[in-house]
Amino acid sequence: MYNKGLLIYNEHAGNQDKYNQIGEAVKAITPYVRALTIQKSEAPGDIEQIAAEKGVEMDIVFVMGGDGTLHEAINGIAPLKERPVIGILPAGTSNDFARSIGVPIHVKNAALLAGQGKETAVDLGQINERYFINFAGVGLVTQVSENIDENLKQTTGPFSYMYSALKTVQETSQPFRYKIIDDENQQHAGTAVMIAVLNGKSIGTTEIPFANEMPDQGSMKLVIVREAGLHLFREWLQFKVKPESPQEEPSIEVYDTASFTLTTEDKMDVDTDGETYQESHFVFQALPAYIRFLIPLE
Known part of the structure; x- marks a missing residue:
């Protein structure tokens, strides 16, 4: 059970089923997170800023979107001294990193990992000041x-x-x-x-x-x-x-x-x-x- 969680999504990305996917994700996550905050981004860079400002307060951050959205979230979270767990909710075109670590491509099934999955530490790359x-x-x-x-x-x-x-x-x-x-x-x-x-x-x-x-x-x-x-x-x-x-x-x-x-x-x-x-x-x-x-x- 996680005490505090954040779900970030890109308001201008994804398909027409986005809000249905958010609903499915929230329903799957809430039994395993005591307090879940949902926040949307509206402009490039918002995801990174939200992740940096809110991530330090969270036990887990769910990132709903594709590889670009995940990239922004990573660059917000990586510099933090205390980094939350990340749950990927794949809603992009390719979802390459989700595939690489075996996360289900269906958003609901990915969200269920909050209670039915496990945490694993993975490597991160850094080039100059970016991750x-x-x-x-x-x-x-x-x-x-x-x-x-x-x-x-x-x-x-x-x-x-x-x-x-x-x-x-x-x-x-x-x-x-x-x-x-x-x-x-x-x-x-x-x-x-x-x-x-x-x-x-x-x-x-x-x-x-x-x-x-x-x-x-x-x-x-x-x-x-x-x-x-x-x-x-x-x-x-x-x-x-x-x-x-x-x-x-x-x-x-x-x-x-x-x-x-x-x-x-x-x-x-x-x-x-x-x-x-x-x-x-x-x-x-x-x-x-x-x-x-x-x-x-x-």
Whole structure:
């Protein structure tokens, strides 16, 4: 039983069943939370601010929305000294991190984890001053997000990510020069079309080869895709192949990493869980077992 809980949702996101979903969630949660507060956001940044201001008072915070909403909540809660448990109520297009930790995609079933699930501590990623829970990346992964057709996203859901990814690979992927210094002070330099750090197992519901089975390893996967690896990346997106070992394809490098610095020649957009900002120097670190989430017992 939790004493104080908060349910945050995005007023301008989700589908027409949103209020029915809120009702189902509240009905499922209230037997396990003595005092539940419900608060909506109305503008970008509201979720982060609400989570930061209210989270310190709460035992548990339920976040209803997609990966972007969860990203905002994480960035509000992560800096707190005393961090509440997070319950994901998946109501977005892809719900990638919820899938990664086994949270049911139906909101009511996810809400029932308040009394029928368990808490588990998962790793969190930090790049410069921002936090991410599922992935962060530069290059192709950012271009995919920028190329998503919002109308297509509303009508086809996760397919819009696949369509955007294939279109981006074929038409607009741009190589860039980079330098990485890893956690063993080894330097890696060259030209790539994508560099990504993976904590979750999927992006746009597409499962990522080589990803950790659960985000609780104390390290994350650093993936570097060179231009020569685009053919394999395209085939992977189309489910034609699923590589089992990075050594089989030298144009795609995969490392376990707990920290590194990345420098690019020009400023680039970095995509963190679907939210972007621009830098040319990135300091990454994994924060082991940093935030507790509700997950199923099995």
